[in-house]
Amino acid sequence: MVAAIINGKEIAAKKRLEIAKMVENLKENDIVPGLAVILVGNNAASRTYVTNKQKACQELGMNSLLIELPEAVSEKELLGKIIELNDNPKFHGILVQLPLPKHIDEKKVIETISPLKDVDGFHPVNIGRMMIGQDGFLPCTPFGIMILLEETGISVAGKHVVIVGRSNIVGKPLGQLMLNQHATVTYCHSKTKDLKLHTSQADILIAAVGIPNFIKAEDVKEGAVVIDVGINRNESGKLCGDVDFAEVSQKAGFITPVPKGVGPMTITMLLYNTVKAASESIHR
Ligand code: NAD
Numbered sequence: 001m002v003a004a005i006i007n008g009k010e011i012a013a014k015k016r017l018e019i020a021k022m023v024e025n026l027k028e029n030d031i032v033p034g035l036a037v038i039l040v041g042n043n044a045a046s047r048t049y050v051t052n053k054q055k056a057c058q059e060l061g062m063n064s065l066l067i068e069l070p071e072a073v074s075e076k077e078l079l080g081k082i083i084e085l086n087d088n089p090k091f092h093g094i095l096v097q098l099p100l101p102k103h104i105d106e107k108k109v110i111e112t113i114s115p116l117k118d119v120d121g122f123h124p125v126n127i128g129r130m131m132i133g134q135d136g137f138l139p140c141t142p143f144g145i146m147i148l149l150e151e152t153g154i155s156v157a158g159k160h161v162v163i164v165g166r167s168n169i170v171g172k173p174l175g176q177l178m179l180n181q182h183a184t185v186t187y188c189h190s191k192t193k194d195l196k197l198h199t200s201q202a203d204i205l206i207a208a209v210g211i212p213n214f215i216k217a218e219d220v221k222e223g224a225v226v227i228d229v230g231i232n233r234n235e236s237g238k239l240c241g242d243v244d245f246a247e248v249s250q251k252a253g254f255i256t257p258v259p260k261g262v263g264p265m266t267i268t269m270l271l272y273n274t275v276k277a278a279s280e281s282i283h284r
Helices: 008-028 044-059 075-086 106-112 124-131 140-152 171-180 195-199 263-281
Strands: 034-040 063-069 093-096 160-164 184-188 204-207 225-228
Touching: 008 140, 008 263, 034 044, 034 075, 034 263, 044 063, 044 263, 063 075, 075 093, 075 106, 093 263, 124 171, 140 171, 140 225, 140 263, 160 171, 160 195, 171 184, 171 204, 184 195
Parallel strands: 034 063, 034 093, 160 184, 160 204, 204 225
Antiparallel strands: none
């Protein structure tokens, strides 16, 4: 079987058109959705992510502000900036680009962002709301994966979803979103014994490991849906996922490529969350 490609770039473009319309509607109410991004230090990858997020905001006619702080900034000063932004009505979403320097407590930073402006969906309040199926901000990568599946016409209800990876930003919340939509979920991680036993039973297999070409054809059930979250570089420096695309695409039913798979959806859902925050600010 040769897998159908789930084109994340196309689905993201379609969603961004819908979000652009939401921005237009808000502008009629004199609200311009605004995202404030804080970048600490000079990590090249973080800078690229931040630039992409800002560009995406501008393309949709949203406001974006980049606050750059030096690597040596104190935790107190960073928290102070967040508190200022919490009170600034011009910015509906606040994002602190991770990772942070070691002297800053990431947990404290996340908890200082108002849950009402937590467009990354990392605040414990939003994570808790997601757990019990209440409205809040969903973490962007898992949210984007749910939309990819929905737009491809793949229902998760009753399916066996196997997730390899249990990070707080991808694997764990994704499992919860799948469960909320009635999937049967298995989590696998670095301590899982006989990984293949689990992955080869998946109707929907999610790879969020961070190891290039980790999932091979032998790990996948014939016809399965395979979602590759990984963003890695192979030995020749080329971008690649956690799934060995060349072999798995010959066995799976659907597969996301890297790039142009999950990646474009992450920023799209950040834009969506920011517009949602802006529209909810009207009622406060
Ligand atoms: P992480 O390093 O926080 O977590 C990796 C997970 O993989 C851990 O839970 C670990 O238990 C598991 N793991 C490690 N080795 C394993 C093994 N041998 N067998 C089974 N499980 C194993 O990573 P993360 O932040 O969740 O990111 C995972 C990948 O997804 C990375 O490549 C990252 O760059 C990428 N990512 C992509 C996007 C996107 O927008 N596409 C967003 C976030 C992360």
